[in-house]
Amino acid sequence: MKDKSTFQTIVAAGLLGTFLMPASSMAWATGPAEVKPLALHKIMQDLAMDMQAVTDGISREDWALVAKIAPRIADHPQPPLAEKMRILSFIGSDAGKFKGHEEKNHRAGLELKRAAERQDRPAVISAFATLQNGCLACHQSFRKSFQEHFYEQR
Numbered sequence: 001m002k003d004k005s006t007f008q009t010i011v012a013a014g015l016l017g018t019f020l021m022p023a024s025s026m027a028w029a030t031g032p033a034e035v036k037p038l039a040l041h042k043i044m045q046d047l048a049m050d051m052q053a054v055t056d057g058i059s060r061e062d063w064a065l066v067a068k069i070a071p072r073i074a075d076h077p078q079p080p081l082a083e084k085m086r087i088l089s090f091i092g093s094d095a096g097k098f099k100g101h102e103e104k105n106h107r108a109g110l111e112l113k114r115a116a117e118r119q120d121r122p123a124v125i126s127a128f129a130t131l132q133n134g135c136l137a138c139h140q141s142f143r144k145s146f147q148e149h150f151y152e153q154r
Contacts, residue, residue: 037151038079038083038086038087038150039079039080039083040079040083040087040146043076043077043078043079046076046077047073047076047135050069050072050073051073051131051132051135053065053069054066054069054070054073054112054128055128057069057116058124058125058128061121063116063117063119063124064116066112066113066116066124067113067116067117070109070110070112070113070116071109071110071113073105073109073112073131074105074106074107074108074109074110074112074113075106075109087146090145090146090149090150091142094141094142097141098138098141098142101134101137101138101141102138104130104134105131105134105135105138108127108128108130108131108134109127109131111123111127111130112124112127112128112131115127
């Protein structure tokens, strides 16, 4: 029960900090000030580089490289708690859909690693295709609205 209590305290502190933040530090909500990119943006850039490296590894049949990179994709870094709360607040009732994409991509990344370790070419291609389709589905569902909400000046 202690872990649940600690988690609740962290969430409450994050919410309180967000609501008590001075207006000048909330450029993302108030307009003309420069908008600071989300940590999620850097995470997505790093994932894009990892996906390109996997593509290169597959094309060269460098299974060790694919197996090394796949877990970085499956278990990519998460945004800080306050940012996660902003994102979840924005997506609201679509949070389950967002988390579903995340879980599907996590499983595909782990399967990609296992297939690469077995040097199973067809399974590698299949897992990577599943991963790419999962990324695309999430981007089609969320990217445009995220960009409009978090980055476009109002």
